Amino acid sequence: MLESIGLTLRPGEYLAIMGESGVGKSTLLNLLAGLDRADAGSVELEGVNLAGLDDDATTLLRRRAVGFVFQAFHVLPYLTVRQNVALPLELLAVPDPERRRRTLEMLEAVGIGGLAERFPRELSGGEVQRIAIARALVHRPRLVLADEPTGNLDPRSATQILTLLRDQIKANAGAGILITHSRTAAETADRILRLDAGGLHEIGGGAGRDGAVERGGAAVGRSDSAVERAGAVERAGAVERAGAVERAGAGERAGGAQIGRVSGTPAA
Numbered sequence: 001m002l003e004s005i006g007l008t009l010r011p012g013e014y015l016a017i018m019g020e021s022g023v024g025k026s027t028l029l030n031l032l033a034g035l036d037r038a039d040a041g042s043v044e045l046e047g048v049n050l051a052g053l054d055d056d057a058t059t060l061l062r063r064r065a066v067g068f069v070f071q072a073f074h075v076l077p078y079l080t081v082r083q084n085v086a087l088p089l090e091l092l093a094v095p096d097p098e099r100r101r102r103t104l105e106m107l108e109a110v111g112i113g114g115l116a117e118r119f120p121r122e123l124s125g126g127e128v129q130r131i132a133i134a135r136a137l138v139h140r141p142r143l144v145l146a147d148e149p150t151g152n153l154d155p156r157s158a159t160q161i162l163t164l165l166r167d168q169i170k171a172n173a174g175a176g177i178l179i180t181h182s183r184t185a186a187e188t189a190d191r192i193l194r195l196d197a198g199g200l201h202e203i204g205g206g207a208g209r210d211g212a213v214e215r216g217g218a219a220v221g222r223s224d225s226a227v228e229r230a231g232a233v234e235r236a237g238a239v240e241r242a243g244a245v246e247r248a249g250a251g252e253r254a255g256g257a258q259i260g261r262v263s264g265t266p267a268a
């Protein structure tokens, strides 16, 4: 699974990835989030190679740096809407008045402010999807990974949510990957890549131009020297970035720093 991938995400980059069912899109996101382990190649998050971290350290890094909208939502049924969305802040020990305020703001932003004290089973599929999106964004992660986040929404709501997703990623100086089967949805990203058996290929979009798929071929994950070189340059900023997760705003982003990287031939 997933051979020859060379993908580097830098601050401000928002990519859409399309591709046939079963090709490995969700697997790729799981690798980047440290939910799956690569048994070849390497995966780095904020310049840290996940292979060098144990499960606890990976979890801590993920909590802080990643917001994940799962394809299957994974909303907790016994928690209210508000409690579900507050979870990432709770895990980061954000104290209560602030936690509550940010949670309610996020619920408003995704259009379910009025449902805060309801339980997921009392909501429509589209409303549950909004919980999952709010939960992925509430802690302002540097890397947002969204796996078909609007599959259950009507086109108008989908566009509204995708715009919100995009705006939040940009506002946090973060990076994002949107997995989707919808070309219309994909168009909300800066660039569109296709994942197939040969790797990742650019197929459209085009606001940000530098380095989503590493240069020198469409899928050049095997080019170790390129990976090494880029890694050396970017690692310099890693420590500094690690301490500055809760950055104040977009202005502080380091130009060439990497947020996420999958390289070589990670297999899962």
Ligand SMILES: Nc1ncnc2c1ncn2[C@@H]1O[C@H](COP(=O)(O)OP(=O)(O)OP(=O)(O)O)[C@@H](O)[C@H]1O
Pocket (backbone or CB within 6 Å): 001, 019, 020, 021, 022, 023, 024, 025, 026, 027, 028, 071
């Ligand atoms: N936990 C797992 N253990 C073993 N194989 C898995 C696991 N999860 C997925 N797979 C397999 O890995 C391949 C890629 O799955 P993945 O979920 O990444 O596809 P996808 O591109 O996200 O597809 P879709 O568009 O349908 O969501 C599939 O053949 C799938 O059956």
Ligand SMILES: [Mg+2]
Pocket (backbone or CB within 6 Å): 025, 026, 027, 071, 147
């Ligand atoms: Mg999938």
